[in-house]
Amino acid sequence: MPDHHIVAIANQKGGVGKTTTAINLGAALAFGGHQTILIDLDPQGNASTGLGIDADKRTHTVYDLLVGPDSLETVAQDTNIENLQIVPATPDLASADVELSNAADRTRLLRSKLQKVESNKIILIDCPPALGLLTVNAMVAANSVLVPLQAEFYALEGLSQLLTSVRQVRQTANPGLRVNGVLLTMSDYRNNLSQQVEADARATLGDLIYPTVIPRNVRVSEAPSHAKPVLVYDPHSKGSAAYRQFAVEFAARLNLNLEAA
Numbered sequence: 001m002p003d004h005h006i007v008a009i010a011n012q013k014g015g016v017g018k019t020t021t022a023i024n025l026g027a028a029l030a031f032g033g034h035q036t037i038l039i040d041l042d043p044q045g046n047a048s049t050g051l052g053i054d055a056d057k058r059t060h061t062v063y064d065l066l067v068g069p070d071s072l073e074t075v076a077q078d079t080n081i082e083n084l085q086i087v088p089a090t091p092d093l094a095s096a097d098v099e100l101s102n103a104a105d106r107t108r109l110l111r112s113k114l115q116k117v118e119s120n121k122i123i124l125i126d127c128p129p130a131l132g133l134l135t136v137n138a139m140v141a142a143n144s145v146l147v148p149l150q151a152e153f154y155a156l157e158g159l160s161q162l163l164t165s166v167r168q169v170r171q172t173a174n175p176g177l178r179v180n181g182v183l184l185t186m187s188d189y190r191n192n193l194s195q196q197v198e199a200d201a202r203a204t205l206g207d208l209i210y211p212t213v214i215p216r217n218v219r220v221s222e223a224p225s226h227a228k229p230v231l232v233y234d235p236h237s238k239g240s241a242a243y244r245q246f247a248v249e250f251a252a253r254l255n256l257n258l259e260a261a
């Protein structure tokens with residue numbers, strides 16, 4: 001699927017900024033005029049909640065896309081942000097892992113539903129905090145993987161596990177899979193450990209690490225309870241500025257144009 005822009009946002013650790021990145025990157029791309037669809041692939045449904053999709057509006061979900069006859073068009077719904085759609089998730093997605101474990105094509109379910117996506121659309125897949133069947137489905141469907149990495153002591157160890165999974169998927173179901181990059185998140189510049197981890201990560205991984213680092217910022221953590229990306233909740237916050245800058249770098253890696261806002 002060479003012309004598609006399907007990016008899995010993955011890290012098997014929870015709480016590292018996957019969902020926050022998915023929501024704010026999605027919003028920034030949408031603000032820049034790019035038609036973007038965020039697929040919430042986490043049974044916790046944080047991306048759905050964070051974009052204001054209440055439980056009663058989750059009638060067509062990613063579960064229906066994976067195991068039912070639904071197409072992307074029937075499960076993607078509009079958000080309050082122009083150009084940004086979401087495929088919401090509900091807790092029943094958790095059972096998909098078990099239900100599908102014996103299906104012959106179990107790792108290619110999402111890929112088969114994304115085959116016909118138009119190349120002008122950007123698809124971001126917010127993965128759950130595990131390297132199970134759901135994340136594998138995302139990696140098999142994607143052109144590349146974006147890894148949010150929280151600057152903390154064991155971060156690089158976890159990253160090597162994730163990169164092993166990427167390699168396995170590349171050797172089997174999806175030879176074209178690339179690593180889009182690693183985004184350092186929740187960085188605290190007053191903290192020596194954050195700086196040390198960033199230095200180690202840059203020394204080990206070089207240009208794979210995005211130049212922009214997302215700082216720990218209280219406005220970012222407040223935004224989900226207002227059901228908005230921080231880009232909308234407080235566009236003037238440090239967190240918003242960092243996510244806008246990151247989005248420009250991200251778009252460049254996809255050969256897309258995004259004006260710095």
Ligand code: ADP
Pocket residue numbers: 013014015016017018019020021046129185186187214215216217218220221222224239
């Ligand atoms: P994941 O999807 O990897 O589990 P989240 O994006 O949900 O991680 O982030 C975990 C928690 O940290 C959430 O409560 C979120 O609001 C908060 N958070 C994420 N990024 C930041 C940040 N840059 N500054 C402050 N809080 C953040």
Ligand code: MG
Pocket residue numbers: 018019020042046127
């Ligand atoms: Mg999440």
